[in-house]
Amino acid sequence: MTLLSKTAVMLLVLATAACTNPDRFGGGAGGAGGADSAGLNGGVAGSASDPSSPLFFNQTIGDRVLFAVDTSTITPEGRTILDGQAQWLMTNADYRAVVEGHADEQGTREYNLALGQRRANAVREYLVSRGVPASRLQVTSYGKERPIQVCSNESCYAQNRRAVTVLSFSAITS
Amino acid sequence: MMKRLLTLLVALLLAGPVLAQSGPLRLTITDGVIEPITFAVPSFEAESPAAQQAASDISRLVVQDLAGTGLFREVPSTAFISQVSSFAQPVAFPDWRAINAQALIVGAVTVSGEQLVVKFRLYDVFSGQELGQGLQFAGTVAGWRRMGHKVADAVYSRITGEGGYFDSRVVFVSESGPKDNRQKRLAIMDFDGANVQFLTDSSSIVLAPRFSPNGDRVLYTSFESGFPRINVLNVANVGRQQLQTAAGEMAFSPRFSRDGRQVIYSLSNGGNTDIYRTDLASGQHLRLTQTPSIETAPSLSPDGSQIVFESDRSGTQQLYVMSANGGEARRISFGDGRYGSPVWSPRGDLVAFTKQNAGRFHIGVMRVDGSEERLLTSSFLDEGPSWSPNGRVIMFTRETQGAGGTSSLYSVDISGRNLKAVPLQGGASDPSWGPLQP
Numbered sequence: 001m002t003l004l005s006k007t008a009v010m011l012l013v014l015a016t017a018a019c020t021n022p023d024r025f026g027g028g029a030g031g032a033g034g035a036d037s038a039g040l041n042g043g044v045a046g047s048a049s050d051p052s053s054p055l056f057f058n059q060t061i062g063d064r065v066l067f068a069v070d071t072s073t074i075t076p077e078g079r080t081i082l083d084g085q086a087q088w089l090m091t092n093a094d095y096r097a098v099v100e101g102h103a104d105e106q107g108t109r110e111y112n113l114a115l116g117q118r119r120a121n122a123v124r125e126y127l128v129s130r131g132v133p134a135s136r137l138q139v140t141s142y143g144k145e146r147p148i149q150v151c152s153n154e155s156c157y158a159q160n161r162r163a164v165t166v167l168s169f170s171a172i173t174s
Numbered sequence: 175m176m177k178r179l180l181t182l183l184v185a186l187l188l189a190g191p192v193l194a195q196s197g198p199l200r201l202t203i204t205d206g207v208i209e210p211i212t213f214a215v216p217s218f219e220a221e222s223p224a225a226q227q228a229a230s231d232i233s234r235l236v237v238q239d240l241a242g243t244g245l246f247r248e249v250p251s252t253a254f255i256s257q258v259s260s261f262a263q264p265v266a267f268p269d270w271r272a273i274n275a276q277a278l279i280v281g282a283v284t285v286s287g288e289q290l291v292v293k294f295r296l297y298d299v300f301s302g303q304e305l306g307q308g309l310q311f312a313g314t315v316a317g318w319r320r321m322g323h324k325v326a327d328a329v330y331s332r333i334t335g336e337g338g339y340f341d342s343r344v345v346f347v348s349e350s351g352p353k354d355n356r357q358k359r360l361a362i363m364d365f366d367g368a369n370v371q372f373l374t375d376s377s378s379i380v381l382a383p384r385f386s387p388n389g390d391r392v393l394y395t396s397f398e399s400g401f402p403r404i405n406v407l408n409v410a411n412v413g414r415q416q417l418q419t420a421a422g423e424m425a426f427s428p429r430f431s432r433d434g435r436q437v438i439y440s441l442s443n444g445g446n447t448d449i450y451r452t453d454l455a456s457g458q459h460l461r462l463t464q465t466p467s468i469e470t471a472p473s474l475s476p477d478g479s480q481i482v483f484e485s486d487r488s489g490t491q492q493l494y495v496m497s498a499n500g501g502e503a504r505r506i507s508f509g510d511g512r513y514g515s516p517v518w519s520p521r522g523d524l525v526a527f528t529k530q531n532a533g534r535f536h537i538g539v540m541r542v543d544g545s546e547e548r549l550l551t552s553s554f555l556d557e558g559p560s561w562s563p564n565g566r567v568i569m570f571t572r573e574t575q576g577a578g579g580t581s582s583l584y585s586v587d588i589s590g591r592n593l594k595a596v597p598l599q600g601g602a603s604d605p606s607w608g609p610l611q612p
Contacts, residue, residue: 121444
């Protein structure tokens with residue numbers, strides 16, 4: 001993959017991220033400005049089958065793991081996903097990641113921020129234990145501020161109690 | 175004759191058990207059942223034609239403030255026997271006794287150019303005495319609401335013996351947009367929801383603003399960088415800068431010390447959240463908790479000697495009190511469920527908190543030793559209490575459930591009475607009630 005197409009992929013990742021979470025890259029990330037360039041999608045979308053593409057990471061491996069109520073323990077299903085993430089990150093050494101922790105709405109704002117951090121950190125520690133350099137992983141938490149499902153029952157809550165590994169391209173963020 | 179009879183009838187209907195009041199006009203606010211003090215506010219005299227509108231608006235606002243507390247009940251002007259056409263005119267006490275107005279507030283407003291002066295007198299109708307002395311406040315025509323609030327604060331204070339809370343502001347998070355992409359920006363309003371102004375835009379998530387003790391600055395958590403950080407905002411010029419905290423991955427849940435010189439907050443590192451203190455002048459940091467559990471939502475006692483906070487060190491969120499310098503903490507919450515976001519009352523006697531139990535959220539208060547817990551509210555999601563300047567009222571966030579769920583600000587007396595929504599356009603959360611304005 002050329003640098004150009006990698007950048008294009010990165011912009012697509014940013015565009016996807018921007019849809020669900022406008023704060024994800026804050027104001028500082030260089031690529032965020034191009035997030036609206038819809039024209040980039042065309043040739044890149046098919047690369048979910050390309051094992052070195054971020055889409056493969058996000059969709060085929062899975063970019064997120066889920067948690068039980070008020071816990072930060074990685075489940076067996078979560079371990080399988082994180083094993084895949086670790087392997088991908090070690091193969092694609094140009095990428096870094098921010099692990100974002102989230103909580104469902106059943107909790108106070110401050111506690112959920114701390115709980116999300118705990119979840120994100122559990123993922124980071126697992127990835128590091130599988131060989132990913134800690135220097136390539138950052139953690140943050142959105143608490144209950146960015147649910148992906150909006151209903152107020154367990155079917156939605158289960159999806160919202162998550163830690164999402166959000167890729168970024170080293171050349172952009174460092 | 176018919177009119178007299180009607181008036182008498184109205185008076186009897188209004189009267190209730192206070193008809194036979196004797197002794198000075200005084201309402202002692204207790205947790206017991208309160209019979210509201212009845213009061214009458216004849217429209218304030220306009221001392222110049224230009225003051226007509228302001229006089230009418232201010233007298234209505236005084237009524238709204240006092241009646242809004244639930245501690246006072248207006249005697250409507252339709253019941254009046256006497257009219258007060260002049261501020262200087264002697265009060266016909268029998269006419270006000272007849273309609274059972276225990277308190278009478280007369281006032282006058284002068285406007286010259288942009289300047290507005292309001293003066294008022296408060297009478298104890300049944301003893302036929304003036305309560306306190308006539309008082310006047312000067313401000314601007316545009317700031318007429320503040321003048322009305324000041325009159326109401328003075329009346330409240332004279333009758334209850336406690337400070338008021340009407341001439342105060344609240345900083346909060348204004349919300350818009352769907353639940354999974356909610357836009358949040360800091361805003362400030364009068365305590366009653368009037369005069370909303372925005373302090374930030376919604377380009378990044380902002381959370382939990384906290385007023386400084388004198389209201390000049392606001393601390394809040396911002397996701398501008400993608401990582402929660404604490405900002406300090408100057409209310410007057412809306413300038414803001416990041417607080418230089420101790421090193422950590424996330425900093426949030428800040429509060430000022432009572433002298434405004436220090437900030438206590440939470441810092442997260444490696445999945446562990448602890449409480450820290452930073453001195454604004456020296457930039458020195460002190461770590462106050464050392465446990466591997468989540469310690470957050472710190473709030474200082476009014477004398478600055480102690481901190482109440484929440485921790486899940488026991489396995490679930492509970493409330494603890496420790497010295498302001500850290501060290502051993504004692505747990506104060508022992509009821510069913512989980513307790514969070516504690517706030518020490520400005521009077522020092524109570525801690526307000528959020529309680530989560532059996533699928534419901536509550537705002538409650540307990541004594542600082544954890545005794546006498548009382549839940550004041552119950553809903554799908556109530557959280558984040560903030561005290562009125564006099565420690566009598568709590569404002570908080572109430573969120574409705576489901577895909578269309580929205581947040582609103584509510585207030586409730588610490589007696590549990592007088593629960594009501596703050597009238598605002600759009601969603602709102604995380605209120606922080608500022609001080610009485612000078």
